[in-house]
Structure formats: C-alpha cells, structure tokens
Amino acid sequence: MAERWNFERELAVGLICIVGCVLLAVGATGSERTRHAMDITASVLDPLEKPAVFVIDCVERFRRWTAERRDLLMELEELREENRALCLQAGEKISAEFKRRARSGNRLPIVFRDPSVWWEEFRIGTGDEKYAPGCAVLDGSDLVGVITSQRGGSAWVRLITSAGFYVPVVVEETREIGVVTGDNEGGVWVRYLPSDGDYKPGMKILTVLGSRLPVGLPVGELTSERRTVTAGIDEFRVKTGADLFRLQYVSVLGGPQP
Amino acid sequence: MKDFLTLIFGWYAQDVVQIIMTQTLLAPEIYLMALIWCVTREKQVNMPWRWLAAALCGGLLMDLRWIGVPGLYGALYTAAVLAAHWAWFQIPAASRRTLPYVVITILLCAVMTLSRLLFWEPGVLTGRIGLIIGMQWTANAAVLSFLALLRSRLHDEKSF
Secondary structure, three states, rough: OOOOOOOOHHHHHHHHHHHHHHHHHHHOOHHHHHHHHHHHHHHHHHHHHHHHHHHHHHHHHHHHHHHHHHHHHHHHHHHHHHHHHHHHHHHHHHHHHHHOOOHHHHHEEEEOHHHHOOEEEEEEEEEOOOOOOOOOOEEEEEEEEOOOOOOOEEEOOOOEOOOOOOOEEEOOOOEEEEEEEEEOOOOOEEEEOOOOOOEEEEEEEEOOOOOOOOOOOOOEEEEEEEEEEEEEEEEEEEEEEEOOOOOOOEEEEEOOOO | OHHHHHHHHHHHHHHHHHHOOOOOOOOOOOOHHHHHHHHHHOOOOOHHHHHHHHHHHHHHHHHHHHHOOOOHHHHHHHHHHHHHHHHOOOOOOOHHHHHHHHHHHHHHHHHHHHHHOOOOOOOOOOOOOHHHHHHHHHHHHHHHHHHHHHHHOOOOOOOO
C-alpha cells in the first residue's frame, strides 16, 4: 500500500521547475549570453575531458593507421600485378628476340642420340661452324641443353634432363631463384625453392645470371608436382617448353665462333 | 554526500562516454540511472528537493555542454525524477527492491532516448537510427545490469 504524501505539492513544484526550464529554453536559446555560458562550461570541463579526448585521438589514429595500411597493401598488390604483367611482357620480347636470333639458317640436325643415355646427351651436326662449350641449344626459343664439346663437324649437347645439368633459374612471377636440373629419366626439376613461396602451376621458369647462358631464356613452366627434400626447401617438376622426346632439329644461341 | 558523489560521477561518466562516442552516437543514460538510483533509495515519502535540484543542475549543465538549449534536459530530468518518485511510492514497501528500480529505469530511459532522438539533427539520424538506438541500449543494458547487481547486493536484504 502506498504511503500518503502531498503529491499535489510535489507535482506543483515539479511543474514550476519544468515550466521555468521550458521558458528558459525558449528565451535563451541562441542568445549571446547562452553562448558565453556554453564557452565557460566548456572551458571548465576541458581539463576533465582530456582523458576522453586522448582516447578518441588514439582511436582515430589507429583507425587512420589501419586504413592507410589497407590502402598500401592494395597498392602493393596492384604494383605486384603490374610487375608480373611487365615481366611477362619482357619475357615475351626476349623469347621473340631468341627466336629471331635462332634463325632458320641456324637449324642444326641431331645426328646421334644413344638410347642408353637418351635423356643425357646427343650429338648435333654443326658443319663447318664452330661453337664454344656452354652455348645454349634451343628448340624454337626454349632451352634444350648446352654444348659441351665440339669435334670435327659435330658437337655434343648435354640435355636439361641430364642429372649433370645445373643452371640457375628464376620463377618469373615470384622472383624466387632456384637451380634447374634433370634426373636422367626425362624429368626436369627446379631445386632449392623456399617452401613458403606462392607458387602456382604454369609459372614461367627463366634462366638468370650465374651461368654462361644468356639471361631470360625460357626453360618451361612449373607443374603441380612438388616434393620436399629438406625442411623449408622444395623441388618442383618443370614442364619443358621443348618436346625433348621428339627433337630432330635444334638451334644454337651465341652464334658460330669467328 | 555519497549519493551526490554518485551523481557527479554519473554525469562525468556520461560526458566522457559521449565524447568517446564522437557525438554521432548516444551515450548511455548514466546520469538518469544515477538520479533514479538516488530517488528510489528514499525510505520516507518526502519532497525530493535534493534530487529535483540535482536533476535541474545536471540537466542545465548538460544543455550548456552539449546542445545549447538551456533548460531542455533540465526539464526532462526534473520530470523523470518526479515520475520515478511517484512510481516508486506506488509500490508496496515490501516490494521496493531491484526489479521495480530496473523497470522504472528502463521506462524512463526509453522516454529519454525518444526525446534525444526528437531533438537531434535529422541528417545525423538518416539511415542510422537503428544503430544509434542499438548502441545506446546495449550500453544502457550493461550499465543497468551493473547497477542492478550492485543494488541487489547492497539493498535488497534491507527493507525499504
């Protein structure tokens, strides 16, 4: 049961307060005195509100930092894409240049390929031309092997499927450096690639500085076949650009020696 | 004295939270909850002079700090104190515990939210009204839960 009290008096006092406030609101809103009172209130509260301002400053800085970071990451990704496109474009130019240099007059026949070392070496007929050991042997613009020696009218070529073939290469899209070598069984592998690289099948493999071969010679493409030999280091099978099984003619890059 | 310190702290907390909420969202009604806390702690049915004065002063200060319409929230807080006082003493003395306090607070906070939205710039509200109400009421729920827990620990054993 509610106690008895003078509710009418309380209501009257309350209403007087409310009406007073409403009159104040109607009369004083927007006046110069109100603005002055607001300025004074703000200046009195200013030191007390500093922690909140500090917090909001920190939040704002953090928000800006994350936004800027997101923008930078997006920009970086765009630049990477652009770089990949430019690299591919440059690779195509280089291929075209190799094709131009490996002209039809430079088409040399394979005169001997021993079945017992089918994937290791073969001999090409060079005629009167002289080629230095280490010259690149191509099928179209794709690397097939290197000349190891020349005697008379022929030269021996070590195939990229040979286990004794070691040439430094780069995965064009990721710029990871590895070494391409064969397994004497028709397979070509890129070795010593870091496991954490973002590799995808179809990425192009090109020669780099570090051997006597010209830079940018196409070797082939990465496949999805991957093996881990040592922790953190992977090997990928390479699909060669040249059909090494059905080779009949090759060209030599570097040109005949004078 | 402790009650007045509670009110001062409540006003300051609401002010600080309003700054942190960047003035585009509503801060929880901490000061109103503190006022109702004080009003509903009264054991005797007396004229709540102290709380009417606190409502007027706190409301006026809030008007001068935030909206520049002196008297608007003074009037609203005064009306809230009157309503809370009236409602509290309609409840039988044995039942004046945490639950009625929570119910009265929720109702008055709802009215206060509505009044704040009415006096806000419509441009700020466009498309964000759900977010504004949702954020404020999430914060209201957090503060009120804390106060209800505190009140049930402190006062529910005692008779009002």
